[in-house]
Amino acid sequence: MEDLTAMCKRRGFIYPAFETYGGVAGFYDYGPLGSLMKKNIEELWRSFYLSHKNFAEIACPAIVPEAVLKASGHVDRFTDFVSTCPKCKSSYRANRLLKEEIDSSSLTFDGMRDIFKSGKIKCSKCGEKLTEISAFNLMFETKIGGDLKGFLRPETAQGIFINFPNMYRYFREKLPFGVVQIGRGYRNEISPRQGMIRLREFNMAEVEFFFDDPLCKEFEGIKDEKLNIFPKDGHEIELKAHEIYDKNIIRNQSQIYFMVLTRKFLIEAGVDPGRLRFRQHHTQEMAHYAKDCWDVEVYLDEWTEVAGIADRGTYDLDSHMRSSGKDFSVERKRKKIRIKEEKMEEVKKIFDKTDLIKKIEEMEFDENADIDEITIEKITLKKEFFDQYIVKKGKFVPSVIEPSYGIDRILYSILFHNFKQGVLALPPKIAPIKFGVFPLLRKKELKERARDVFEMLNKNGTKCYYDEGGSIGRRYARMDEIGTPFCITVDHQTLEDSTITIRFRDAREQIRVNIKDLAEKVRDLLG
RNA sequence: GCGGCAGUGGUCCAGGGGUUAUGACUUGGGCUUCCCAAGCCCAAGACCCGGGUUCGAUUCCCGGCUGCCGCACCA
Structure with missing residues (x-):
């Protein structure tokens, strides 16, 4: 393996934390490039979840009073x-x-x-x-104020669970919905060993998806996507999403949907699809809260968990409801239809049998269903013939699917999978620096033009790096090493016709572009 | 946490009980240079921390911290 850790430190991605004081295992600092890259990964992640209209992000404290973690089971089981x-x-x-x-x-x-x-x-x-x-x-203990015992959160999830009633109201009392949180979690590992893989303070991105119905509206759109899965009582196999559902390997469509989403996210972030799999937990390795759990594993020196998609059932809401005495249950709502009185005579003519009317009025639909017409025994009734109304079917506690991601592990995996022979082939979206900007030679006129280009892109919000040190080849190499996908060079022709060259990291080829078209070209390249 | 090995400029590595502790790469400055880590000149920069042995420790011994390998742990 290339010396990835050396590069990470030398170029400013990751440093061992507290090194000036001898260092402490399980803690790392993100350097300037690491911070940018982490931010990019988090932004990409957000774009995957927050693009759903029934998803929202919240941010909760990292310090949590004992009662919360007592309820969640962490105080005893951790x-x-x-x-x-x-x-x-x-x-x-x-x-x-x-x-x-x-x-x-x-x-x-x-x-x-x-x-x-x-x-x-x-x-x-x-x-x-x-x-x-x-x-x-395994939790870090602390005191809140005088003598209230508290802990640093071992997961961001609990903040979401205890906000469930607020979130239910925010989403106007409609299920399903997802609440996400990106933040730090803390686990006082006995002896963390594997560098970035086992941290005592780490960055996580978690989703709690609250639902009633194991069917998922988005499933249709992803049913032919393939997943490399490794079920607990089987072997590694590639199956389409709908096959996983049809074969009863996973009975919850949302869980499969999130697995597909996770795969897309990781691949877009730069994880090698050939070194990615979903492994189901065996019963005894499952966390105390989980009913079923699929680890998302990436192959580094060994298969490494970078995310997990767990079915937590009603465990957490039940626990917090019991401990806090607050009611976390919600009404199960179904939509029904009723023939309009003024249309009744007309409808009776359409249906010669009145028991069909009775049947229609007994039908129940999802509360979110859009009913434009109803078809029964090949007879279709348009919506102007009936009223739609919601009936309450009793209270229940929603179930939860939790996709949970280790940002640090994902970042490390991306570095690991893309660093070859001094070139870090990061996707442009993830790369900390998008463009290197150089004068071909260190001549006054070229330097001035190059700085202008640099300023222009910077103002445009594109993260760039200006470099005039060493030869042009060395500057390309420096950018290759930190994953910069594109380099712009100002040469003598620039002075004549205002064109610059854009050099592509992976193909090592270049094209010539007029400076006035540059902003648009940049937008294209960064997608 | 247990056992084994290791820790020297930013990185990788050499060495050694005693004046200015190698070298390469990197970095900074200059020269050269019309596109992929070229060359030349100059410069900067290190013995993990604490204790002990010793006239003297970066070197030997002990402890700590960190890293690697095995065991355990990873809810």
């Missing part, structure tokens, strides 16, 4: 009890050792410690008695 063998130094998760004997999920630390003290549990490697356990919670 704690690991570890027992280390005094003889051979193997360490085990205490919960796992106990699982075979008793249900340990409800045990407190003290209760669990007593079981170990009794000497019942033995090291599976050397047979020594395991008598000590220690506890650590």
Whole structure:
């Protein structure tokens, strides 16, 4: 492998954090290029979700009072009890050792410690008695004000869940809708190792999609898209979206829809489609809140999770409803139709049997359905013959599909998949710098013109980099290395006819464009 | 967290108990140069941190931090 980390540091993408003080594992700084790239990835991500009319973004605090995370299960389930063998130094998760004997999920630390003290549990490697356990919670703990216990959020999701009633009102009491949040999450990993892959403070983008109906309006539009899936009791296989649904591999169309969306997003961001798959979690690896979960994995040195699409069911809303005492349930609403009284005589002539009228009036539709006409037994009734009204069918708690993305891992994957022989082949949308701008030679007239071009593009909002150092080849190389897709060069011909050259990173070819057409050309190139 | 190996300019690497600690690349300045890391001149820049041994430690020892490999962990 190329030395990607060296390049990242040398060119200003990523630096190990706190390095001047020796460094701390699991923390990284984004340099100037890394920050721009991260911003670009987040913007692309936003464009995928916020283009849906029933999606909105919110931003919640990173510090969360204990009660919220108690309710979500993180305070109890996010704690690991570890027992280390005094003889051979193997360490085990205490919960796992106990699982075979008793249900340990409800045990407190003290209760669990007593079981170990009794000497019942033995090291599976050397047979020594395991008598000590220690506890650590993977959440960073803090104090809010005087003595209110709080944590740094381990996921942004909880902020969305506890805002559900606000969001339901915002969306004018209509399901389904999605709420997204981009922000930082914090997990106090015991020993983070794999560089950018396991961070203690990381950037995540999460979606909570609240729904009642497992069918999805957008599904029709993506049903022939292919996905490389790896089900828990099968092998890796490429299937079309509708096949995944028809074969009952995933029963929720929205979940499949988000998988397709995720694949498109990642590919557009620069992830190699050939090194991308969706792997279903086995039952025991599933988080406490999930009913079904598909990891989105990208192949780096090994298959690496960069996103996950989980079916959280009603777990979170139920939990917060129970803990807070607030009502998170909503009315299940269905649309029905009723023949207009003044049209009744006319309708009765169309339908010779009155039981068809009864049948029509018993039909139920989605509350969002657009009913222009209704067809029954080959007879069509236009909408001027009936009224449409909403009936309430009782209260329920919506279910949730959660697509959740690790921005840092995605950024690293994109770098990893696109860095070859000193060239970073980033998609223009993702590239931190869009254009390099150079004078061909360091001559006064050329430099002045090049600076003018640079200013013009900058004012236009295009991120550019002006460079007159070294030879022209070296400047191209510098731009190649940081993924700049295009370079503009001002040469002697520019002085005569106001044309410049645009050089393409991947083809290493160039075209000549008049400066007055440049703004438009730039727009074309950046899509 | 456990065990093994490692840490030298921005990057990659050489070396070594004792004056100014190699080299390459990169970077900055200049010359040259009419399109892909050319050449020449000049310059800047480093022994991870703390403690110990020693007259003297970047070098040896111990600890910490960081990185790599194996074990465990990754809800």
